[in-house]
Amino acid sequence: MHTGFMTGRQGADTITGTGGQRQTPPKIMVSKLILVGLAGLLAACSTTPPDERSDSRDVFENTNRSIYAFNMAADTYVLEPVADGYRSTIPEGGQQAVNYHLRWASMPSTAINSTLQGKFENAGLATLNFLVNGLTLGFADLTQDHDTIEQEDFGQTLASYNAPEGPYIMVPILGPRTGRALTGNIVDFAMNPLRVFGSGDEVQTVRQAQAPLGAVSFRAKNFDAFNDVKYNALDPYARTRSAYYQIRLGLLEDRVGGTSPTSEDAFEFLFED
Amino acid sequence: MPLYRTLINRTLIPCLVSAMALLAAAMLPASASDRQSAAITAVGSLISDVEAMLETPDADRDTRHGAITALLDTHFAMDSIAAFSTGPYWRAATPDERETYKSVFRDVLVGTILNNFDQLNGLTYTPGKATPKGDKFVIVSGKFTDVTGARPPVAVNWRVLTRTGKPVQLFDIEIENLSLLVTQRQENVAVIRKNKGQFGALITAMQTRLSTQ
Numbered sequence: 001m002h003t004g005f006m007t008g009r010q011g012a013d014t015i016t017g018t019g020g021q022r023q024t025p026p027k028i029m030v031s032k033l034i035l036v037g038l039a040g041l042l043a044a045c046s047t048t049p050p051d052e053r054s055d056s057r058d059v060f061e062n063t064n065r066s067i068y069a070f071n072m073a074a075d076t077y078v079l080e081p082v083a084d085g086y087r088s089t090i091p092e093g094g095q096q097a098v099n100y101h102l103r104w105a106s107m108p109s110t111a112i113n114s115t116l117q118g119k120f121e122n123a124g125l126a127t128l129n130f131l132v133n134g135l136t137l138g139f140a141d142l143t144q145d146h147d148t149i150e151q152e153d154f155g156q157t158l159a160s161y162n163a164p165e166g167p168y169i170m171v172p173i174l175g176p177r178t179g180r181a182l183t184g185n186i187v188d189f190a191m192n193p194l195r196v197f198g199s200g201d202e203v204q205t206v207r208q209a210q211a212p213l214g215a216v217s218f219r220a221k222n223f224d225a226f227n228d229v230k231y232n233a234l235d236p237y238a239r240t241r242s243a244y245y246q247i248r249l250g251l252l253e254d255r256v257g258g259t260s261p262t263s264e265d266a267f268e269f270l271f272e273d
Numbered sequence: 274m275p276l277y278r279t280l281i282n283r284t285l286i287p288c289l290v291s292a293m294a295l296l297a298a299a300m301l302p303a304s305a306s307d308r309q310s311a312a313i314t315a316v317g318s319l320i321s322d323v324e325a326m327l328e329t330p331d332a333d334r335d336t337r338h339g340a341i342t343a344l345l346d347t348h349f350a351m352d353s354i355a356a357f358s359t360g361p362y363w364r365a366a367t368p369d370e371r372e373t374y375k376s377v378f379r380d381v382l383v384g385t386i387l388n389n390f391d392q393l394n395g396l397t398y399t400p401g402k403a404t405p406k407g408d409k410f411v412i413v414s415g416k417f418t419d420v421t422g423a424r425p426p427v428a429v430n431w432r433v434l435t436r437t438g439k440p441v442q443l444f445d446i447e448i449e450n451l452s453l454l455v456t457q458r459q460e461n462v463a464v465i466r467k468n469k470g471q472f473g474a475l476i477t478a479m480q481t482r483l484s485t486q
Contacts, residue, residue: 054463092423224392232385234478238463242456250450267357267410267432267444 054238057168057245064170068237071175072230075219080227083219095217097139101206102214104130104138106151109191113152117160125149137206155184159252168241173215176244309403311441312411312433319348319443320398327394337390341383350434350442351379357444357454359475360462366472374472377479384486395420410444411435 048061058064087095107130114123129143136142158180159165166179177185192207219226233239326332326340345351355375356363366374401414413431432445432452445454461475468474 054466055459232482233460234475234482235460235463235467238460239456241463242459243451246451246455247449267407 054235055168055241058241059167060169064168065237067170067172068240070172071170072236074173075230079215079219083216083223086216087220087223095220098213098217099221100133100141101138102210102217103151104133104141105192105210106153106188107133107138107149109154109188110149110152112191113154113157113188114150116157117152119150119152122150122152137203153181153184154187155181156252158184168245176240178248181248305405308405308411308435308441312413312431312435313400313403315348315433315441315443316413316415316431317400319344322348323393326390330394334387338383338387341386341390342379345379345382345386348443350440350444351375353434354444354454355379358458358461359465359472360458362462362465362470362472362475365470370472370476374476374479377476377483381479381483381486384483388486406432409434409436 046063047059048063050056053059053061055061090098107126111123111126111130114120114126126149129149132142133140155178163180166183169177169179169182171177171182174185192210229236229239229243322344326337326344332340352375355371355378358378359366359374363371396417397420399416399418401416403411403413405411411433413433415429415431417427417429419426428449430447431443432447432454433441434444435441445452447453464475464478465472
């Protein structure tokens, strides 16, 4: 009797050869489950009337604010103390190794998305990085090219094909996303090399640890900035939303470290008089 | 020729012509390269003043508070920044509300910088290029690097206001694509909108914030 949930290996075992009854591969099942979950999440979101929104892009603001409060509570009781412990107890080299691994795990996604966006040099570098650093599962950077590869995700690819941005959604635990970025995350999730090529208990353990480790690593890297928003902002939710949109816009326009991503129109109203 | 006519011809007219020429020069848009140079100088001047402050690590909190206030007033277009930071609600605010907001906004800013000032220790600044943005702004790029290597380099864009005939002053700082002023503006607008458009609610929120700094 199926319980409805399968681990990757269990799922792989149920696929029969030609002639047998073919069952759904686990990767697709997981994605479907996520999609169903997200659909449920969206259905639970009631739109906020325009005159009650603090930002016209935030059509689900009331629901989003509730989820944000939940996320902040989770942060206070779990993520913040763990991240604090992580950054104070794990040596610098260990933290760097984790950063390298997480970045390595995103290389197949970067390679594919760079190709889809016509950034072939970036795609080549990402492929090379993935192959070379794969010798250490990405925990060591043997290529020393961490400044030359721009990470690209499927949300950016969708944007390059002019897919609409979609609503602003505060996802439980994951944090802010636009609809387009969230769709991209789901596709990128399926491109994780350890999901596609990984086998063996050790590899599966590493894969399962990636998401929580990524969350802790991100929180630790941005510990002070995150806490500044959380504890000092007039409206932490609004500040988070603003930062998310700006950072995302910078990534979409490949302006990391480049010139200002802020629309010049935003600055003109001051001088109209 | 009567004396008054001589005076007019030889003194007053040249003076008037010179004054008009100066006025015209001030009104004409400065060249892009002049604006870029002025913007780079403005950023360099700020960095020098900050470095001078960092050289007195033993300064007490009041002394540092005064120095940061002076720094803001000298190098930043504080009135324009305050107006921008409230978005469209600035125009709806009463003159009293505007003055109160400008004061409390400045105090909050000074307090925030004061509380985080020590984070600037150990950083070196490398200037980058200057890029004109329209006829009012120049973006000056740069990079802060931690001399110990403990923190990764941080890319910074300084948005400098370079209006003809007015002081060249800093308007915004963008760190890794994140505009501090745009973020503040969107947060402030959110506070006002969540309080049914009342500008006073923002002032109250800022005063509360100030009391906890």
